[in-house]
Amino acid sequence: MNFTQQLVNGIVLGHAYALIAIGWTVLLGVAKLVNFGHGQMYMLGAFVTWYGVSRLGLPYFMAIPMAMLVGVAVGYVMQRVMLQLTLKQDLVSIMIVTLGFGYVLHGAAALFFGSTGQILETPFSTKDIYWGDLWFTYQDIAIVVAAILFFAALKYVIDRTRIGRLARMVAEDPQLAQLAGVNVRRVYLGVFAFEGAAVALAAALVAPRTPILTSMGFDEVIITFVVVVLGGIGSVTGSYMAGLALGLFTAFFGAFVSPAYATAAAFAVLIAVLVIRPGGLAVSPGGR
């Protein structure tokens, strides 16, 4: 495994991580909410895409929006059930409820999709590219391109559009936002629906890289957590950079030290950061 190959892996992995974390960036940044069902929603996105492609015979490009729609529905239902808790800012209950949802999704997915591993094959993932000594696939390119586009679009929306301003108002002070006529409930529902769509999109793009199981998702939560905290809670640019850094770290650690403990090592790094700087590298809510 040479250095440049790992560099390429790291860059692809980094963009994948950033993409997976994008829903949380908004969720934590805007609504100050945590979604412990994130990993299972990722799993669901992967399996719905797989189901669309391999069982329903849909083209990949149609399976992706289907997965995103399912994601939106799940996110919406979750927030609708939790709405009172969100408005009361009962963070403890919210955390446990999202954990419960993750568990239900796990059970439902295993029931519906079975518990054997599957491979999500796409027109991209099967086409290899060899460039000198380096190897990657079109899927990898798709991941990188999608991540960059998505992040750029998100930054634009948050900084320059009315919706972004509404989100920042609610992020900083939901009560003051209400006094300015903002329908805070709708913002919370929208944010959770966005999380559902974003994580499903990430799954559709990234899941083809490895076999998928209905019992997966836990590593994804840790990765997302590390990315969001290291990047600064609520910071779009920060999440992107942190995702990239984490991807590179994981690629090199996995290749040269141990693949099984890569996520654990990343988490250990996060712990070290948190011990030194307990606030994380947090940007204040509503910050860019």
Add this chain to the structure above:
Amino acid sequence: MSTRPVLEATDLKVAYGGNLALDLPRIAVRERELVGVVGANGAGKSTLVNGLLGWSRGSPKVSGSVMLDGKDISKFPPHERVKSGLLLIPEGKLVFTQMSVEENLAATGGAPPAGQGRRHYSVEDVYALFPRLYERRHHLGSQLSGGERQMLGIARALRLGPRVLLLDEPSIGLAPRLVSTVLETVRSLVDSGLTVLLVEQNVRAAIEVVDRLVLLERGRIIAEGPASEMRDDPRIAEAYLGAHVA
């Protein structure tokens, strides 16, 4: 000028737990009137404005009706009341500290519907009223002084096209000279057509600018009347002395 009040609350009761924090048979604000609600700390002033907005911290039980221009808005959630033109400038948190002055002033939903007695203030109008805000338009909310934040709070509310403006203790934390400036600004806004309900702890400053004064104590009205009459009321002197000592 119509005789129907712009804002009228009847039988407004707010209870926390078993405790009746506010019990008002009637309170009303007429068109182009500046009504002042005064009283000591804990008299129920903030409970009143929060109750009118239909919003409060904690979980109070609110009963009674709130009418805006004769329309019953008692069942509307807070943001709907705001959209109907009932605006509150709360005590303390007045501006979005992470946004610039300009962004704070950007309206959330386009221009409010014309007519219905709602005053429309454009960004230019607001900068004309508060030149200081224009000077500091690129500064973040967190970089403004207390007086400037109060001005921005009022300016933000004006941008939303108020039918009635509720102000919750604008003088808190301001130097005496600034208090006069802020209250005089409110007075001139009313003179140019706005309708305002002002809640204040600083009786002395409030009585200089209001048309009518309402004195609250332990959630109940114990005196009310035109400012000129209330000036001579011994209970006001007591409240004034009380506020002065506190």
Add this chain to the structure above:
Amino acid sequence: MNSGMKAGLLAVLAVVGFFVPMLLGGSGAVYAACVLIAIFAVMSYGLDIVVSDLGEVSLAHTVFFAVGAYTTALLSASAGLGPILSLAGAILMSLLVATALGFVTLQLREFVFSLVTYAVAVVAATIAQNWSLLGGSDGLRGIPAFEIPLLSFTARNDQELWPVAYLLLLAAIYLVSAFRRSRLGQAAMMVHLNQRLAVTSGVDPQRIRLQVFLVSAPITAAAGWLYAYQRAYISADVLETYFLILMLTAVVVMGRRLLLGPLLGVALIQMQEKFFSFGGYVDKIILGSVLILTLAFLPNGLFGTLAPLRKLFTRRAAPLGKPIPERS
């Protein structure tokens, strides 16, 4: 009902409880179910004081359970130590892990704390799957039967293990009740309900959190200790989310800070799995849904909606989340 009568009632329940499996027929399956209920209830009691009293969501308690189980497995199978020593070892190891975890999370806010505990559990599962010392994915076998030669006591099956399980359960319940009456318990409630007020009363929230952790970890670890003997085999699946969701549901489904809440919660869930099961995955859906519905719609738990029974148990209504800080 005054405290004298209440204590009397509890004492009667404590004695009667021992005979429950016999009253239910005394078959092997009944004893197995009762032992498991006792073990899982003890496991949940550890989490109970962190969630209900301190008001924090610790998602790492499966780690304490696993630490208890693995330590017991290693000490009894490889080192040949008896149950009492292996219990001591399990408690000691859990205290070490709790201390490490407590120090690392000392300064962390609510949700960052919970995320860290979640991640610790996931990492622990990775370690358990890969570390040969812990048997890797095969786990550890050959845990001997529960035997205390000094007392000539041997438990070779669930029926014989029941007295041990029941005693452990009583001990856990007593510990939780003593905790709630202690100064530490009062301080924890203060920190939970109004952190600012607690600080101005001279209470150090971080130290309190650490101390509560140190009391709760051994309780859950003790459950793991007995689980090792009951199953005679321990693998990485003690770190499965199932146990976490089970604990959390048991703690909230009956109601806040009810002394017998976790026990009744565990019993309810285990009964559903034994008598109303539609397969493993549907059970997951049911369990997760119970957790969600309880928190979202029945914040006072099942007991909260059966008001008259409320009087029977010590209870102070404490919100699960922190209240919105008051403006001055």
